[in-house]
Amino acid sequence: MTNHINTLSQRQLKSVQTRNKLLGAARKVFIDQGFQKTTITQIIKDAELGYGTAYVHFKNKDDILIALIEDVMNQFYKIADLPFRPTTKDEAERTIRKQVGSFLELAKQEQRILAVVEEAIGQSPIVQAKWNDIRERFVEGIAKDITYSQENNLAYPDVDPLLAGKGWFYSNEMFLWEITKRDGKMNLEDIVHNLTTMYVRGLYK
Amino acid sequence: MTNHINTLSQRQLKSVQTRNKLLGAARKVFIDQGFQKTTITQIIKDAELGYGTAYVHFKNKDDILIALIEDVMNQFYKIADLPFRPTTKDEAERTIRKQVGSFLELAKQEQRILAVVEEAIGQSPIVQAKWNDIRERFVEGIAKDITYSQENNLAYPDVDPLLAGKGWFYSNEMFLWEITKRDGKMNLEDIVHNLTTMYVRGLYK
Amino acid sequence: MTNHINTLSQRQLKSVQTRNKLLGAARKVFIDQGFQKTTITQIIKDAELGYGTAYVHFKNKDDILIALIEDVMNQFYKIADLPFRPTTKDEAERTIRKQVGSFLELAKQEQRILAVVEEAIGQSPIVQAKWNDIRERFVEGIAKDITYSQENNLAYPDVDPLLAGKGWFYSNEMFLWEITKRDGKMNLEDIVHNLTTMYVRGLYK
Amino acid sequence: MTNHINTLSQRQLKSVQTRNKLLGAARKVFIDQGFQKTTITQIIKDAELGYGTAYVHFKNKDDILIALIEDVMNQFYKIADLPFRPTTKDEAERTIRKQVGSFLELAKQEQRILAVVEEAIGQSPIVQAKWNDIRERFVEGIAKDITYSQENNLAYPDVDPLLAGKGWFYSNEMFLWEITKRDGKMNLEDIVHNLTTMYVRGLYK
DNA sequence: AATGAATGAGACTTCATTCAT
DNA sequence: CATGAATGAAGTCTCATTCAT
Numbered sequence: 053m054t055n056h057i058n059t060l061s062q063r064q065l066k067s068v069q070t071r072n073k074l075l076g077a078a079r080k081v082f083i084d085q086g087f088q089k090t091t092i093t094q095i096i097k098d099a100e101l102g103y104g105t106a107y108v109h110f111k112n113k114d115d116i117l118i119a120l121i122e123d124v125m126n127q128f129y130k131i132a133d134l135p136f137r138p139t140t141k142d143e144a145e146r147t148i149r150k151q152v153g154s155f156l157e158l159a160k161q162e163q164r165i166l167a168v169v170e171e172a173i174g175q176s177p178i179v180q181a182k183w184n185d186i187r188e189r190f191v192e193g194i195a196k197d198i199t200y201s202q203e204n205n206l207a208y209p210d211v212d213p214l215l216a217g218k219g220w221f222y223s224n225e226m227f228l229w230e231i232t233k234r235d236g237k238m239n240l241e242d243i244v245h246n247l248t249t250m251y252v253r254g255l256y257k
Numbered sequence: 258m259t260n261h262i263n264t265l266s267q268r269q270l271k272s273v274q275t276r277n278k279l280l281g282a283a284r285k286v287f288i289d290q291g292f293q294k295t296t297i298t299q300i301i302k303d304a305e306l307g308y309g310t311a312y313v314h315f316k317n318k319d320d321i322l323i324a325l326i327e328d329v330m331n332q333f334y335k336i337a338d339l340p341f342r343p344t345t346k347d348e349a350e351r352t353i354r355k356q357v358g359s360f361l362e363l364a365k366q367e368q369r370i371l372a373v374v375e376e377a378i379g380q381s382p383i384v385q386a387k388w389n390d391i392r393e394r395f396v397e398g399i400a401k402d403i404t405y406s407q408e409n410n411l412a413y414p415d416v417d418p419l420l421a422g423k424g425w426f427y428s429n430e431m432f433l434w435e436i437t438k439r440d441g442k443m444n445l446e447d448i449v450h451n452l453t454t455m456y457v458r459g460l461y462k
Numbered sequence: 463m464t465n466h467i468n469t470l471s472q473r474q475l476k477s478v479q480t481r482n483k484l485l486g487a488a489r490k491v492f493i494d495q496g497f498q499k500t501t502i503t504q505i506i507k508d509a510e511l512g513y514g515t516a517y518v519h520f521k522n523k524d525d526i527l528i529a530l531i532e533d534v535m536n537q538f539y540k541i542a543d544l545p546f547r548p549t550t551k552d553e554a555e556r557t558i559r560k561q562v563g564s565f566l567e568l569a570k571q572e573q574r575i576l577a578v579v580e581e582a583i584g585q586s587p588i589v590q591a592k593w594n595d596i597r598e599r600f601v602e603g604i605a606k607d608i609t610y611s612q613e614n615n616l617a618y619p620d621v622d623p624l625l626a627g628k629g630w631f632y633s634n635e636m637f638l639w640e641i642t643k644r645d646g647k648m649n650l651e652d653i654v655h656n657l658t659t660m661y662v663r664g665l666y667k
Numbered sequence: 668m669t670n671h672i673n674t675l676s677q678r679q680l681k682s683v684q685t686r687n688k689l690l691g692a693a694r695k696v697f698i699d700q701g702f703q704k705t706t707i708t709q710i711i712k713d714a715e716l717g718y719g720t721a722y723v724h725f726k727n728k729d730d731i732l733i734a735l736i737e738d739v740m741n742q743f744y745k746i747a748d749l750p751f752r753p754t755t756k757d758e759a760e761r762t763i764r765k766q767v768g769s770f771l772e773l774a775k776q777e778q779r780i781l782a783v784v785e786e787a788i789g790q791s792p793i794v795q796a797k798w799n800d801i802r803e804r805f806v807e808g809i810a811k812d813i814t815y816s817q818e819n820n821l822a823y824p825d826v827d828p829l830l831a832g833k834g835w836f837y838s839n840e841m842f843l844w845e846i847t848k849r850d851g852k853m854n855l856e857d858i859v860h861n862l863t864t865m866y867v868r869g870l871y872k
Numbered sequence: 873a874a875t876g877a878a879t880g881a882g883a884c885t886t887c888a889t890t891c892a893t
Numbered sequence: 894c895a896t897g898a899a900t901g902a903a904g905t906c907t908c909a910t911t912c913a914t
Contacts, residue, residue: 091905171379227423250459254455296886661865682899708884716900717899
C-alpha cells in the first residue's frame, strides 16, 4: 500500500517537475520574445522536452501564460482587497499611498512578465478576461472606499464613486504599464506622491 | 501634350480610386473582424481587386490601418494642441472641460475604428508608435498647461507637471478605450464632469 | 498451496474483468463515434483505466474491434453452415427463406455494432480479412447447395454454382448493410420474400 | 484588348495545366498508396509543385479525388440512364445483358481508380454521398424498368420493383468491387451471363 | 497486471508575398 | 498600374505507443 502511494507520488513529483520545467522555459521565452512571437515549439525546445509533452500539461499558449502569472495575479487581488477604514483625511491619504505603492512596487518587481501580460491582453481573450477581472475588483473596491469616505463626511459628495474610482484606477494602471515597459528607470516614489496628492486633494475635504 | 497629361492624370485618378476602394474594404473588414483576424486576402476579396493590387498601394496590414486612421489621428493632434491661457480657475476648468469633451466625443464618433486601433496597438509596433506619439503630444501639452497655471499662481506648485499630466491623460485615455468598447452606452457628460471636477480641484487653488 | 492458487485465479479474474471493462467501453465509443473517429485514448478514458492498460490486452484498435465482434461473427458462421438437403423446390425455398431470414434478423439485432464493422472493413485490413472469410464461407456453402440442387435435378444446370452463389450472397450482404444503416425502418419480411422468390424462381425448376 | 484576353487565357491555360499536373500526380499516388495512406504532401511532391498550390485548386483530399473521378462517375450515370423499352422477354434479356456488360466493363477499365473509390467510400462522407447518388440512380432506373415490364405483362407481378431493383443492383455492384480488386483475373462474360440468366428467369415470364 | 507521463512523427492549413504577364 | 497563380515557411495539434515504476 505504502509502495503504491510512493509510486504515485514519485510519478506526480516527476510530472510536477516537468510542468515546472515547461513553465520555466515558457517564462524565459515569453520574456525574451514577447507573447505574440513565442511559439509552443520554442518553449518545448527550450525545456528540452518532447513535442507532445506541452500538450499533456497545457491546452495552448494562453493556458501556459495563465499558469505562469497565477501568482502575480493573486498578489494583485490581495492589493485590491486591502482594507480601507480611515477616520481622517490624513489617514485616508496614508492608506491610499500605501495601496498605490504596493501596486506599482508589484509592477516593478514583476516588470518583465507583466510586459508580456500587457501584450497578451491585446491578443488573448482569456488573458484579457483575467485582467478585466482584476480591474473590476480594483474599481469596485475603490468605489466602495469613496462611498465610505463620502458617508463619513471625509470626501466631497459631488463625485460619482464609480466614475471617480475608474478614473483613479486607470491612472494607476497606465503607470503600471509604463513601469513594465521602462526598465527601472522610473522613480516610483515621485509617481506615488504626485498621484496620491492630487487624488486626495481632488476628493477629500 | 495635353493628351499626355490627361492620360497621366487619368491613371492617377484610377490609382486613387483603387486605393480608396482598398481603404473602404479595409475599414469594413477591420471593423467586422478586428485587427488580428483581418487578412490582406480578405480585404482584397472584399474590394474585388487582384491579389497583388494591395501591395502596389500598401506595404502590409499595418500600413493599411495607418492610412485608414490618418484623419482621426490628425483630429487627436488638433485637440492636443488646443490653446490654454486661462486667467482664473473657472476659466481653466471650462477650457479643460471643453478639451476632455472633444476628446471623448471623438472617441464616440470614431468608436468602431478606434476599437480596431486599440487592438492594433497591442500587436503592431508601428501603430503603437503612432499612438505613443499622440499620447506624448497630449502629455507634453498638458504638462505645459500645468506649468503655465503654476507660473500664474493658479495651480498648486507641489505637483510635477509631467507626472500630473500623465496621470490626467491616462485617465482620459482609458475612458476613451472604454467608450470604444461599449456601444454608446456611456453617458459622456457624466464622465467629463466627474473627471474635470476632480482634476481641477486636485490641481487648482 | 490453495492460497497460491487462489491468488493466481484472483489475478486472472481481475484481468478478465479489466478486459471486459475495456470491451464494454470500446463498444460504447465505437457505436458512438464510428470506427475511424474512435481513438484508443477515448476507449481508455471511458473505461476509466490507465493509458497503458489497453496495450496489455490488445494490440491496437483493430484488435479491440475483432474481439468485440467475435460472438456476432460466430453467429454468422452458424448461419452460413445451416444444413441444406431439400427434396423439392418448395422445401428448398422454405430452407432458403429461413436462412435469409436469420441472416437479416441478425443484422437487425446487431445493427449498431455491424455499422461499425462496415466502416472498419474499409479501413482495417484485418477486419476486412475477417469479413472476407465469412463471405467466402457463405459463398462456398451456397455454391455447394446449388450444386446439390443441380445434382438432384431441382435446379437449372445452366448456372455456375460459384458465380450464382456470389450473386445471391452479394444481394443479401448489401441488404444487410442497408439494414445496419437505417434504424429499424426496413420491413425484413418484404425483403426476405422478394429476394427468395426471385432467387428460387431464377434457379429452381 | 486582344492582348488582355490573351493574357488572361494564357494564365488560365497555365492554371489548368497546374491543375492537371496535380490531378495526374494524385491519380498516381492514390493508385499507389490507396486513399487513406495518401497525403496531400505526397501528391504535391509528386507533382513537383509548391506546398500551397494544392490548396489553390482543391479544398482537401476528398476534393481531389472527386475531381479525379468525375469522368468515371459520369459514365456510370450514362449507363444507369440507358433506355429500356423491350417488347419481349428476349429483348429484355438482351438489353439487360448489355447494361450489365457495360457496367462491369467500365469497372474493368477503371479498375485501379475504382479500387481507390471503394476505399474512399468508407472514409469520406462526400465520396460516399457521390456513390450513393449513383446507386440510387441505378436502383430507381431498374425499378422503373421492372414496373414497365410488369405493366407490359412481361414480368411477374408478385415482385416489388424497388426491392427487386435493389437486390439486382447490389449483386452487380458487388461484382464491380470484386473486379476492381482482382487484376483482370475475372471472366466478365461468365459473370454477365450467369447474373442475367438468373435475373431474367426470376423476373420475366 | 496496471499505470500514465513522455514522446515525436507528421498531417493539415493559412497567408503574406513574389513575379511574370 | 493591375493581376492572381504559385509559393513555402511556419505553427498547431493529435495520437499511437513506449517504458519505468
